[in-house]
Amino acid sequence: MTTPTPRRSRLHRREHRAALAFVAAPVIGFLAFTGYPLVYSIYASFTTWNGLGAPVPNGVDNFVEMMGDRYFWQSLGNTVFYMIGIPIGLVISLLLALALNRRMRGLTFFRTVYYVPVVSSLAAVAILWQWAYNGDFGLVNQVLSIFGIDGPNWLQNAATAKPAIIIMAVWKGIGYSMLLYLAALQSVPSHLYEAASLDGAGPLAKFRYITVPMLSPVTFFLVVTNIIGGAQIFIEINIMTPTGGPEFSTASIVWYIWQKAFNYLQMGYATAMALVLGVMVFIVTAVQFRINRRFQFAID
C-alpha cells in the first residue's frame, strides 16, 4: 500500500458521509412509518385501546377473545379460501404465456388486452364487477342465459359470493403473471430444447423437464407475492359486499380488522388480530423459502 493511511481514511469518511446521507431518507421512513408502528402494535396487542385515550394493558385477553371469536375464524377461513384463485390464475397465465411464446401474429395486441385489467384501478373494477354480478340484469348472468343457464344472484348468495370474488381476482391478475411467465419463457436457452429433441424428447417431456424447472423461480416469486397479497385482500370485499357478505361469507381478515378498528374502535383487539396476520404471513413466507431451497437442491 503506497497511499498514506490518513489520506485514504479521509476519503473513506467522505464517502461514508455521502452514502449515509443518501440512504438516510428510506431508513428514516422505515423507522418512523414501519418500524415504530410495528413495535407499537406488539405493545398495543396486549391492551384495551379505543384509539382515543391511552391503551390499557390487559394481558393476553385479546388473544383469548380471538380464539373464541367465530367471526375471526370465519374471516380467516374466507381469506384462505380466496387463495384457491392463486393456482387457478397461475395455470391460466402459464397457458397464455405458452400460447403467446409461439411465432404468430397479433401477439402484442393480445398481450395488451390481457394486461388492461391489471392496470385498471381495483376500486373501479370492483364496482363494475358488482354490477356485472347483478342477478337479474348483470352481464355475467346475461351471458350465461345465452347458454340456457339461469345464473344465481352471485353476491347475495353465501354459496356463490366467494367464487364470484375469486373469478374477478383471477380476471384482474392473470395479465401480470402471464407477462412474467412470458419473459421467463423467452429467456430459456433454445439449445436446451434442441438437445432434448436430439435425444428424442416429445413436446410433453420437454415441457415437464425443461420448461417447468426453468420457470420455477418465476412460479416461486408469484406464489410468494400472491400469498402475501392475498392475505391482505380488502378492496373487493369492502366495495362489492360492504357488510361482509351474506352470512359473513365474504369478509376477509383485513376487512374484519378494519371493521373492528375503525367502525367499533376496538383498536387493541384489531391490532392483536393484525399482528397475528403479520406473524402468519411471515411464517408462511419463511416456509416457502425453505421449501424452495430444498426443491432447487432436488433439481441440481
Added chain:
Amino acid sequence: MTLHTPVQTAPSDATDSTIAQVLPRVPKDRRRVSGPRLSRSYRAVNAVLITVLSIGGVIMIAPLLWTFSTSLKTKEAVFALPPQWIPDPVVWDNYVRVWSAAPLASGIWNSIIVSASVTILGTIASMLAAFAFAKLRLPFKNAIFLTLLGAIMIPFPTIMIPQFSMFASAGLVDTLWPLILPGIFGNIVMVFFLRQYLASVPDSIIEAAKIDGAGYTRIFFTLIFPVIRPAIAAQFILWFMGVWNDYLGPIIYLNSPEKQTLQLVIASLNMTYASQTDYPLIMAGSFIALIPVLVVFAVFQKQIIESIALTGAKG
C-alpha cells in the same frame, strides 16, 4: 433467490424502446413471425390458439365495454330485456350529472396531489439511496439494505392502526398528509430494482470521477442518472399507478367527501346511488376513474410491460 442483472430478460420486441437502448439486442432467432417458413401443422395450431386467445380477450375487455355501454344508458334502459349492448338512446348526460352527484373534480385533484408528491419526492429519495447501496462504501450497508427489503413482508394492515394513531395525535387525520408523508422517504421496491440495474454500470466511471474530486451528488446526476433514467421512468410510472389506485390508506384517513381521493369518491358514489339503481351514473363515474390509468398505460405501454418483465428476473 438468485438475483440476475436485468440484462438477461429483455423482452424480444423491445428493440425500439428506451430501455432496450442500454440492453443488448435479443438474438434474431427469438424474434417472431420472421424467420423460416412455418409448417402447416404449426400454422393450424396457431389458428386454434388465436381463436381461443380471442375468446379470452373478449372476456378480458367485455366488463370494461359493458361499463362504458351502461354509462350511456338511461336509468330505465339498464333494465331492458334482452340487454342492449349499444344503448338506445345514447345518453351523454350521465357524464355531466356525475360531476355534481359526487365530488369527482376534487377527488381527481386530491389523487393528483398525493400521487405526484409521493412519486416525485419518493423517486429522488429512492434513486439516491439505490446509488449509495449499489456503488458507495458504507459500514453495514448490506445489513441496512436487507432490513429495508425484509420490511416488504410486513403487511400494511399490521402497522396501519398504530400509524393511524400517530397521525391522529398529530392532528392530521382527514388531511392528505398521512398518505403523502410515508411515501416521500422512498420506496424500497424501487431502490431494489435501481440497485439491480446499477450493478451493470461499471465502477470505473465512478472511481475516475472520484479521483477528479467530483462530489457524490454531482457524480450521481452527471454520470449515473443518465444511464439509469429508463429504469427510473419505468419504476416511476408503476409507482404512480399504484398510489393512484390505492384504497386502504385513503379509506382509513379521509372522511370528508371533499378531502377524498378519486377511488374513494367513486366507491361512495357506488354506495349512494346503487340503492337508487342509478347504475348509468355509477358507471360513468367509474369509467372516468379508469380513464387516467388507461391513458397512462396506452402511452407508456412499452416501459410498463418491459419493467414488469424485468421483475421476472428477480425470481
